[in-house]
Amino acid sequence: MKNLDYQQIDPQALATPTPTPPPRPLPEHKPRRARRKWEVFPGKNRFCCDGRVIVARQCGVLPLTLGLIVLTSGLFFIFDCPFLVEHLTGCIPVIGGVLFVFVIISLLQTSFTDPGILPRATPEEAADIEKQIDNPTGSSSSYRPPPRTKEVVINQQVVKLKYCFTCKIFRPPRTSHCSLCDNCVERFDHHCPWVGNCVGKRNYRFFYTFIVSLSFLTAFIFGCVTTHLALRSQGGNGLVFALQASPASALELVVCFFSVWSILGLSGFHTYLVATNLTTNEDIKGSWSGKSGNEDVGNPYSYNSITKNCCSVLCGPMPPSLIDRRGFVPSDDSVQTSPVEIELSAAKNDTNMVGRAVTSG
């Protein structure tokens, strides 16, 4: 008997006298660094600065966007501003500077803010939803049952809520699943490769500020460069002389000329969307335009007033991020939700004692 006791004691513990033999060191007892939730995030996003900054997996053309803006603005400040300050007014670099700051900050905010990602359902939630869905009776041969939908009446309109197979939730209205980021995003507008992120509920106002200020900046640089070249080619010098004197202006002119139309067009389109409280996704699909021939269809989310729509989209309250990137992954959840069968079998041994306690109490 004594030999058995000695075998259980850890030989290393014999050096340090302890009243009770130490437990056998299990692998889980090694101090493990608590993990933050961003490290176990299931979507295709990347995180920087310990979860403070979120980007889509493919940053897309974001470096090109940043590079073009910084290069063109840099050339403008270095080569065109001195001439224009001398010949026109000193306000030009100030205005250009303010617009440039607006563009860069709103671009970075659009790229690095959580667009409104919905976290995936916990296993218990998914099981609860599965229970509520009626199983189709005759489709046992097909691998996947037909898409599950739920209907809801919003503002006298029937809206269909679809079930997301990846996130295992019924998507709230206006939510869509982005395949590039592999997340459901609330008030999904579109996935913008120029910005390298989805545009959704939380970063739509940043995106709108970005395209509006970029269109002002592009138009401003285009106007200033044209004025610069016009002033230089005065006095019989000609345009060729002006371009030779300031070759950087030619590059800026080309970049601005080709981008100003598309950016102005995009700003105009999004201003229309903001005024009617629509998303790009809904506009493209024609959800509320009555394309199916139903004349009663209208946008149930619109306030039917342009100012109210604009204010609610751009000046509304800023919703919080739902994915809690910097929170810690709970490690003792598995203990709490351990199988109930273990509890039952243990309880069966104790029921005699409990039964006596209940009857006596």
Add this chain to the structure above:
Amino acid sequence: MYLVSAFHNLQELRHSASLANKVFIQRDYTDGTVCKFQTKFPSELDSRIERTLFEDTVKTLNNYYAEAEKIGGQSYLEGCLACLTVYLIFLCIETRYEKVLKKISRYIQEQNEKVYAPRGLLITDPIERGMRVIEISVYEDRGSSGSSSGSSTTSSSGR
């Protein structure tokens, strides 16, 4: 009712009880995309809590969320100021939404301590579930898991 006497506080609930079931209160989308939960009383809680208490909790939570998402004078001011500072102000100050969320979590904590834990229930803050559901965990006392009928038969056999 030994359940009422057994669970005096939340710590005791977590340590001495085992999780039997989770009930999910889904969102109510009839008013659009605003955050609002259904007040329909789930049948699984029929024997555990009074209907009025449950409905009061959900209605108060709905009112808090409505207050957070209200579009009015203060939210316009916040939005315009934020736009002028290129939204950098969001890094410095706490928005009204965040303030209301803190109020909500204090309210849920208080409700858990006063109303739900004594009945063997626990509400999880919806923000931890992506604002999709209110998760109510239903606990059973470890000694009585099985069913009340089980304990009555053993009590008779114990004699």
